[in-house]
Amino acid sequence: MAVSSPSLVKAPEEIPPDRLTVVRKRHPGRWLMAAALLLVGAAVLRSVTTNPRFGWDVVDTYLRDVSIGRGVVVTLELTAICMAVGALLGIVLAVMRLSVNPVVRSAAFLYVSFFRGTPVLVQLLFWYNLAALYPQLTFGIPGVSLDANQLITPMFAAILGLGLNEAAYMSEIVRAGILSVDHGQGEAAGALGLTRMQTMRRVVLPQAMRVIIPPSGNETIGMLKTTALVSVLAVPDLLYSAQILYSRNFQTIPLLIVASIWYLVVTTVLTTGQFYIERRFSRGNRTLPPTPLQQLRRLLRTHTPLAAGRTS
Numbered sequence: 001m002a003v004s005s006p007s008l009v010k011a012p013e014e015i016p017p018d019r020l021t022v023v024r025k026r027h028p029g030r031w032l033m034a035a036a037l038l039l040v041g042a043a044v045l046r047s048v049t050t051n052p053r054f055g056w057d058v059v060d061t062y063l064r065d066v067s068i069g070r071g072v073v074v075t076l077e078l079t080a081i082c083m084a085v086g087a088l089l090g091i092v093l094a095v096m097r098l099s100v101n102p103v104v105r106s107a108a109f110l111y112v113s114f115f116r117g118t119p120v121l122v123q124l125l126f127w128y129n130l131a132a133l134y135p136q137l138t139f140g141i142p143g144v145s146l147d148a149n150q151l152i153t154p155m156f157a158a159i160l161g162l163g164l165n166e167a168a169y170m171s172e173i174v175r176a177g178i179l180s181v182d183h184g185q186g187e188a189a190g191a192l193g194l195t196r197m198q199t200m201r202r203v204v205l206p207q208a209m210r211v212i213i214p215p216s217g218n219e220t221i222g223m224l225k226t227t228a229l230v231s232v233l234a235v236p237d238l239l240y241s242a243q244i245l246y247s248r249n250f251q252t253i254p255l256l257i258v259a260s261i262w263y264l265v266v267t268t269v270l271t272t273g274q275f276y277i278e279r280r281f282s283r284g285n286r287t288l289p290p291t292p293l294q295q296l297r298r299l300l301r302t303h304t305p306l307a308a309g310r311t312s
Helices: 028-050 056-062 066-097 102-117 120-128 154-180 183-191 196-233 238-249 252-281 292-300 306-311
Strands: 021-023 303-305
Touching (some): 066 102, 066 154, 066 196, 066 238, 066 252, 102 154, 120 154, 120 196, 154 196, 196 252, 238 252
Antiparallel strands (some): 021 303
């Protein structure tokens, strides 16, 4: 039996780290569970696709219907406008919650408590029926008198209800992000002569975005689905458009499937955008969240470089 020359065998410490690999431990139980889930998913998919009561031909017909497309546009408009209102007002409320003035801090706390403590549907109906309480809106300004019945349209009531409610949640998200920034950052900015607002805008908020972005993305997706509530106000969003159609042709289930498919499509796009926005704001971290392709490669890879294993 031949013995290798000692000069040809390298000690472990002499091997470059980039050539060392880690062999992943095998987990057959996980693969069995994955196979079982795939079988269950295939059975459910087969049952859904082969059941004629779902009316897939009707779904295919109305998936590209003009009124459904208009409903998708209205839903996207409502989501964008209400999230913009909620984000801007939420930043103001978050700063008020952190104010040293007890009156300002208490006012923001009461706002958040009220809008988080009452159902969104109740708030939508309240704003829609505001004219029953205040037929004329003067806002305390002499010479100003607005007819509430003409001002509070269904669309405007939807924006008020969803936007003001979202502001309460966004304020807590922004406040958590601000509190996550080290207090020394504000002290250093003050030592450089920056005012409190300049410190907040230029120093604190950019660093807080890493904490703010993930829950804000979830709130955006939640807002997209919450817009379905405006159908009670006869706002022609996606769900209301589907309801109008199935009230005429009585194809309730297929049209609800059409609405669900469009919600899933838009939600998937928003989720993908949220993922890459989070990666952008995480560039200063040691590791970035892996993309789906990187996750697939890691799953199928047997040998993992030692350097990658240390950083992951």
